[in-house]
Amino acid sequence: MNENKQRAIFYHAGCPVCVSAEQSLVGALDRGRYAVEVVHLGNDKARVAEARAAGVQSVPALVLGGQTLHVNFGAALSDLG
Amino acid sequence: MNENKQRAIFYHAGCPVCVSAEQSLVGALDRGRYAVEVVHLGNDKARVAEARAAGVQSVPALVLGGQTLHVNFGAALSDLG
Secondary structure (H helix, E strand, O other): OOOOOOOEEEOOOOOOOHHHHHEEEEEEEEEOEEEEEEEEOOOOHHHHHHHHOOOOEEEEEEEOOOOEEEEEEEEEHHHHO | OOOOEEEEEEEEEHHHHHHHHHHHHHHOOOOOOEEEEEEEOOOOHHHHHHHHHHHOOOEEOOOOOOEEEEEEEEEHHHHOO
């Protein structure tokens, strides 16, 4: 990872709302300035705690430079484990 | 406006949640590919109807290439006129 880039983590759970948001929003981020990671919490339950610690309450959500943005509503984090 | 760019319109109402989302999310968009416009619906009520037509139900919201993304929750569009 380029150390000069800020981190952007998109958490989702594979739901239609998530996929739709991912395709538009994640695709619009400036990859020159952001190191973008997409995490499927349904498949990678070990990272649910990390998402919760970042303030994620529902998915899809984008954690961008330390700020948590909930984008539309697909599923509650509490339903994912 | 560069005709090759997609449009990205960020609707907000000056609320703290809106300003916070604007600073992080709007700042992260790829300006090389998106023509970004920020609309303050509290000051520009004439555009509330346009936002509603785009499917905006609350602010802040980002309309990106025709898709409407509600980001966190600041205020309901119905409270803005």
